[in-house]
Amino acid sequence: DVKVTQSSRYLVKRTGEKVFLECVQDMDHENMFWYRQDPGLGLRLIYFSYDVKMKEKGDIPEGYSVSREKKERFSLILESASTNQTSMYLCASSSGRTGSYEQYFGPGTRLTVT
Amino acid sequence: GDSVTQMEGPVTLSEEACLTINCTYTATGYPSLFWYVQYPGEGLQLLLKATKADDKGSNKGFEATYRKETTSFHLEKGSVQVSDSAVYFCALSDLGGSARQLTFGSGTQLTVLP
Numbered sequence A: 001d002v003k004v005t006q007s008s009r010y011l012v013k014r015t016g017e018k019v020f021l022e023c024v025q026d027m028d029h030e031n032m033f034w035y036r037q038d039p040g041l042g043l044r045l046i047y048f049s050y051d052v053k054m055k056e057k058g059d060i061p062e063g064y065s066v067s068r069e070k071k072e073r074f075s076l077i078l079e080s081a082s083t084n085q086t087s088m089y090l091c092a093s094s095s096g097r098t099g100s101y102e103q104y105f106g107p108g109t110r111l112t113v114t
Numbered sequence B: 001g002d003s004v005t006q007m008e009g010p011v012t013l014s015e016e017a018c019l020t021i022n023c024t025y026t027a028t029g030y031p032s033l034f035w036y037v038q039y040p041g042e043g044l045q046l047l048l049k050a051t052k053a054d055d056k057g058s059n060k061g062f063e064a065t066y067r068k069e070t071t072s073f074h075l076e077k078g079s080v081q082v083s084d085s086a087v088y089f090c091a092l093s094d095l096g097g098s099a100r101q102l103t104f105g106s107g108t109q110l111t112v113l114p
Helices: none
Strands: A004-006 A010-011 A019-024 A031-038 A042-049 A064-070 A075-078 A087-094 A109-111 B003-006 B012-013 B018-022 B025-026 B031-038 B044-050 B055-058 B062-065 B075-077 B088-096 B110-112
Touching: A004 A087, A010 A019, A010 B062, A019 A031, A019 A042, A019 A087, A019 A109, A031 A064, A042 A064, A042 A075, A075 A087, B003 B088, B018 B110, B025 B031, B025 B088, B031 B055, B031 B062, B044 B062
Parallel strands: A010 A109, B012 B110
Antiparallel strands: A004 A019, A019 A075, A031 A042, A031 A087, A064 A075, A087 A109, B003 B025, B018 B075, B031 B044, B031 B088, B044 B055, B055 B062, B062 B075, B088 B110
């Protein structure tokens, strides 16, 4: 089974702090994704990566950056956390080897910025 | 662009009732279709998928058939249980477009009462 793990389930940070959210997958997937999920707004794609050191902006990249130094790990960085970044953050991975690109999700990190 | 429209919730059913959650899509290519389930406080789990017209995906008593003529992928279950209470998301990956991303519907909250 595919396993996607995220470094924290719950995180509380202060405004202005630099925040790192880590995601690791164990299935050699080439594609990895970061979403945020907010009530009434559904899932919104922040960034994704289709290869090591490659990244592409999603729908809402402002205020975020990402890093992918190794194939299995994809990090989301909040350079200066703000209260409007309080949200549930979901990481996912996928592979074209399946032919259908279904994504496998981690358990999520609920981030609160105070 | 691609889009997924799913039945608005919330949906409340009694245990052992029949479930249908409607999902229709618009895509420029030949999409693969998915249903995901999200239990409270968790990430999304792939429930079932279908990769071509007339395919039926099934898992845990849930079924959905890929209907190209009506561009639909409705989720059905003959007898729901309290443990099926969750949010259900319909999604597609369009191999004619950016094959690495999924387009999600807005989600349907299902509550099953004992």
